[in-house]
Amino acid sequence: MKFLSNYLKTTALAFLLCLPAILFAQVKFYATINANRASMGTTLQVNFVVENAGGRSFTPPAFKDFDVVGGPSTSQSFQYINGSMSQSRSWSYYIQPKREGLLTVEAAKIEVDGSMMATNELKIQVSGGSNPPAASNQSGQSGASAQSKVSPADTRDDVFMRVITNKTQAYVGEPVAVTFRLYTAKAIFDVQFPKAASFNGFWKYDLPQPQNPQWENEVLNGKRYKAVNVQQVILFPQKEGNGDITPIEMEAVVQEYVNRPPRDIFEEMFGVQEVRNVPVKIQSKKTTINVLTLPAAGRPDNYKGLVGKFTMEASIDKQEGKTDDPITLKIKVSGSGNFEAMENPAPELPADLEAYDPNIKENLSPSNSTVSGSKSFEYLIIPRAPGEYKIPPIQLSFFNPETKQYQSLSSKEFVLKITGESSRPASAQNTGSGKESVKLLKEDIRFIRMKNVPEARSEAFAGSTLYYSLLGSPFLLFLILLFVKKQVDDRQLDVTGMRKRTASKVAIKRLAGAKVFMEKRDRTAFFQEVNRALHAYLGNRLLIDTADLSFDHIKEKLVEHQATEETCKRVYLLMEQCNIALFSPSSGEGEMNNSYQEALAVITELENTLKK
Amino acid sequence: MSQLSYRCILQFSLSLLFSAGLYFHANAGLKEQFDKGNELYRKGNYKEAAAAYESLSKEGYHSSDLYLNLGNAYYKQKNFAAAILNFEKALKENPSDEDVKFNLALANARITDKIEAMPEIFFSKALRKVLQLLSVNAWATLSILFIWLALIAAVVFLFFSRDTFRRMTLFAAMICVLFSIGFFVMSHMRMNFDENNRSGIIMITSVYVKSAPEEGSNSLFLLHEGTKVQVLDNVGTWSKIRLADGKTGWLEGKAYSEI
Numbered sequence: 001m002k003f004l005s006n007y008l009k010t011t012a013l014a015f016l017l018c019l020p021a022i023l024f025a026q027v028k029f030y031a032t033i034n035a036n037r038a039s040m041g042t043t044l045q046v047n048f049v050v051e052n053a054g055g056r057s058f059t060p061p062a063f064k065d066f067d068v069v070g071g072p073s074t075s076q077s078f079q080y081i082n083g084s085m086s087q088s089r090s091w092s093y094y095i096q097p098k099r100e101g102l103l104t105v106e107a108a109k110i111e112v113d114g115s116m117m118a119t120n121e122l123k124i125q126v127s128g129g130s131n132p133p134a135a136s137n138q139s140g141q142s143g144a145s146a147q148s149k150v151s152p153a154d155t156r157d158d159v160f161m162r163v164i165t166n167k168t169q170a171y172v173g174e175p176v177a178v179t180f181r182l183y184t185a186k187a188i189f190d191v192q193f194p195k196a197a198s199f200n201g202f203w204k205y206d207l208p209q210p211q212n213p214q215w216e217n218e219v220l221n222g223k224r225y226k227a228v229n230v231q232q233v234i235l236f237p238q239k240e241g242n243g244d245i246t247p248i249e250m251e252a253v254v255q256e257y258v259n260r261p262p263r264d265i266f267e268e269m270f271g272v273q274e275v276r277n278v279p280v281k282i283q284s285k286k287t288t289i290n291v292l293t294l295p296a297a298g299r300p301d302n303y304k305g306l307v308g309k310f311t312m313e314a315s316i317d318k319q320e321g322k323t324d325d326p327i328t329l330k331i332k333v334s335g336s337g338n339f340e341a342m343e344n345p346a347p348e349l350p351a352d353l354e355a356y357d358p359n360i361k362e363n364l365s366p367s368n369s370t371v372s373g374s375k376s377f378e379y380l381i382i383p384r385a386p387g388e389y390k391i392p393p394i395q396l397s398f399f400n401p402e403t404k405q406y407q408s409l410s411s412k413e414f415v416l417k418i419t420g421e422s423s424r425p426a427s428a429q430n431t432g433s434g435k436e437s438v439k440l441l442k443e444d445i446r447f448i449r450m451k452n453v454p455e456a457r458s459e460a461f462a463g464s465t466l467y468y469s470l471l472g473s474p475f476l477l478f479l480i481l482l483f484v485k486k487q488v489d490d491r492q493l494d495v496t497g498m499r500k501r502t503a504s505k506v507a508i509k510r511l512a513g514a515k516v517f518m519e520k521r522d523r524t525a526f527f528q529e530v531n532r533a534l535h536a537y538l539g540n541r542l543l544i545d546t547a548d549l550s551f552d553h554i555k556e557k558l559v560e561h562q563a564t565e566e567t568c569k570r571v572y573l574l575m576e577q578c579n580i581a582l583f584s585p586s587s588g589e590g591e592m593n594n595s596y597q598e599a600l601a602v603i604t605e606l607e608n609t610l611k612k
Numbered sequence: 613m614s615q616l617s618y619r620c621i622l623q624f625s626l627s628l629l630f631s632a633g634l635y636f637h638a639n640a641g642l643k644e645q646f647d648k649g650n651e652l653y654r655k656g657n658y659k660e661a662a663a664a665y666e667s668l669s670k671e672g673y674h675s676s677d678l679y680l681n682l683g684n685a686y687y688k689q690k691n692f693a694a695a696i697l698n699f700e701k702a703l704k705e706n707p708s709d710e711d712v713k714f715n716l717a718l719a720n721a722r723i724t725d726k727i728e729a730m731p732e733i734f735f736s737k738a739l740r741k742v743l744q745l746l747s748v749n750a751w752a753t754l755s756i757l758f759i760w761l762a763l764i765a766a767v768v769f770l771f772f773s774r775d776t777f778r779r780m781t782l783f784a785a786m787i788c789v790l791f792s793i794g795f796f797v798m799s800h801m802r803m804n805f806d807e808n809n810r811s812g813i814i815m816i817t818s819v820y821v822k823s824a825p826e827e828g829s830n831s832l833f834l835l836h837e838g839t840k841v842q843v844l845d846n847v848g849t850w851s852k853i854r855l856a857d858g859k860t861g862w863l864e865g866k867a868y869s870e871i
Binding site for chain 1: 833
């Protein structure tokens with residue numbers, strides 16, 4: 001039925017259908033409105049209809065108290081019924097009230113056959129927010145023709161739906177009980193209970209719908225209604241801000257008594273009422289819940305959005321077991337609140353404990369405008385390697401809207417003792433050397449070795465005194481050897497000292513040779529030898545080169561060595577004697593002996609002098 | 613030669629004689645015990661074989677063979693942690709022992725933790741290999757040998773003076789001194805290496821490695837028996853350890869046995 005929605009077209013049609021079958025078309029000019037009670041912001045439709053006349057220069061009213069949001073749209077219709085023709089023409093305006101109170105839509109004017117006609121004025125009661133139904137729906141509709149309309153506004157006041165919430169503000173996650181309740185002052189049937197609606201911004205928990213809804217008598221604003229709960233839900237706001245509970249819509253058929261336009265003179269006198277079944281759509285009002293943000297103060301780190309009141313139990317079916325022998329860890333959370341926001345309380349398991357996805361059991365039921373019950377998580381844990389494992393305490397924190405504080409729950413720590421062999425395949429652990437490991441597992445170890453007997457643990461040699469002395473002594477030895485070598489070298493290298501020391505030895509050797517020549521009476525050789533002995537001695541002793549062995553040079557050196565003048569003279573005389581004797585042939589036997597003695601004496605004397 | 617060096621050599625040879633005497637003195641019972649262990653092992657009585665070897669080890673005897681046999685005895689008893697500990701000890705005695713390496717790889721394949729070792733830098737690996745060629749004492753002995761060789765060369769250089777020969781001995785002496793210094797450094801590096809590379813094997817079934825040396829600190833990861841850890845530091849009864857993959861943490865000293 002497009003009665004309400006397509007009002008524009010049907011107004012004219014309905015009007016024509018209801019036209020009295022009179023031959024003489026009666027000229028009418030009237031105004032209708034689709035509701036005579038409205039709240040601020042609602043759009044109303046006003047129609048100005050002229051019947052059975054063309055009409056000229058239609059003047060709409062001023063709409064002082066209204067904003068015109070649409071129109072005018074015009075429509076025209078012609079109809080022949082029983083040979084008589086009827087026509088109508090209408091102007092439609094869409095208006096919105098500017099203020100609250102009893103507002104008036106002024107009369108519209110039109111010129112018909114040279115005379116001016118005016119419509120009735122329309123009164124509209126405008127209220128602020130929601131419009132509670134008034135006891136009466138009679139006000140507003142005035143004017144003879146207006147009553148002939150089946151006004152949908154009638155049902156609005158007599159059949160409506162209320163949204164009842166148990167609170168107007170709630171924290172995110174705090175449950176809000178919402179009841180959609182249908183009120184009717186008229187006979188109503190064929191009520192189509194709405195299907196479960198979804199609500200944007202809320203998580204919904206549907207309360208079970210009773211099989212046969214019980215109609216109850218309820219007096220609202222002094223008027224008697226029959227009321228029934230259409231739908232009951234518990235909503236958990238999901239986000240802060242204004243949470244709009246989206247309206248729900250339902251259909252029903254309302255029995256109405258309609259004042260039908262009179263068809264003849266009798267009907268006009270007594271009036272006619274018809275029972276009509278009017279299908280209606282009933283829509284709930286938009287309701288807003290103020291959703292509060294959860295306080296940041298004192299929010300635990302592990303908080304996951306749980307709101308309500310909870311307790312937690314955690315248990316483990318055994319504390320000792322074998323590898324591959326499953327162990328059940330059961331975590332049961334009981335209480336009331338937004339269970340839907342609860343995440344699986346995943347225990348932190350050591351790597352060698354394998355756990356599968358938990359088996360979750362829910363046992364929830366609505367109570368006291370919230371959802372309560374319990375949710376349990378069963379983890380099957382399979383230890384893969386032996387050892388002692390700790391399962392750290394399982395944490396759960398929630399916000400308690402009653403105390404407006406966060407609370408944390410913690411289970412105890414579980415200790416598992418696992419025995420048996422590691423069942424974890426080696427290849428599963430490291431892919432790189434996996435194959436190698438598998439290969440190794442098949443092999444056997446190499447056999448023991450029996451030949452070499454173990455040794456006694458030796459003391460640390462490196463760093464010991466012995467070590468350092470052995471390491472250092474070569475250096476010391478080297479230094480000592482170096483010193484010895486130097487001594488030897490010094491002696492060898494001291495040529496001058498050697499000459500000095502050996503001077504007298506050489507001279508005496510030569511003199512001994514001379515003595516031999518003396519005994520052989522070889523005079524020349526004798527003196528040559530004495531001469532040589534003398535020269536050798538002086539050369540060596542005074543460090544004079546053979547070339548420089550002149551007497552002047554010898555004397556100089558002798559004086560330097562503090563030899564006396566007399567000694568010098570003796571040396572000179574001896575040297576002279578030797579030289580002369582070499583070139584003079586004879587001078588007797590005693591001569592050689594004298595020279596020999598003299599040479600010995602001179603050398604001895606010089607030796608004594610030079611040693612000083 | 614000086615009095616001092618005579619004394620040193622005397623001392624050295626005396627100590628050699630002494631240790632040799634000790635060796636021969638203890639040898640009889642030692643060989644008996646070792647053979648007993650071997651016999652038990654061959655008969656498949658691994659538990660008693662291990663006990664026999666263990667008693668030798670406790671008395672202070674050691675060799676890569678002893679540790680290999682002891683490790684084998686534990687391996688056969690499926691006590692892989694103790695096997696790994698002894699194989700590692702054997703490797704410490706002789707880092708290039710193929711039998712030990714093979715058996716260690718087998719034992720490591722049977723433990724729970726599989727730790728991927730971080731790749732070693734080429735240079736440090738090469739240095740480690742060279743250092744591990746010889747023990748601290750062997751390096752030290754080499755350094756002494758070469759310094760004495762240098763001394764001999766020096767003596768030849770000083771007191772025998774045929775020209776070409778002299779020059780050669782001088783060169784040889786210098787080379788020997790350099791070698792001796794090198795071996796001395798090696799011995800010290802090896803000593804430092806051993807001190808800085810103290811390792812242990814986890815001997816209890818499992819242990820949590822903590823973030824700090826106290827019971828209440830956070831658990832970082834779990835280790836199982838047989839895992840090798842490098843010991844970095846000690847605080848009280850706690851030790852700071854590092855795994856082959858670079859992870860570090862603290863655990864109580866009783867959880868592992870040092871290699």
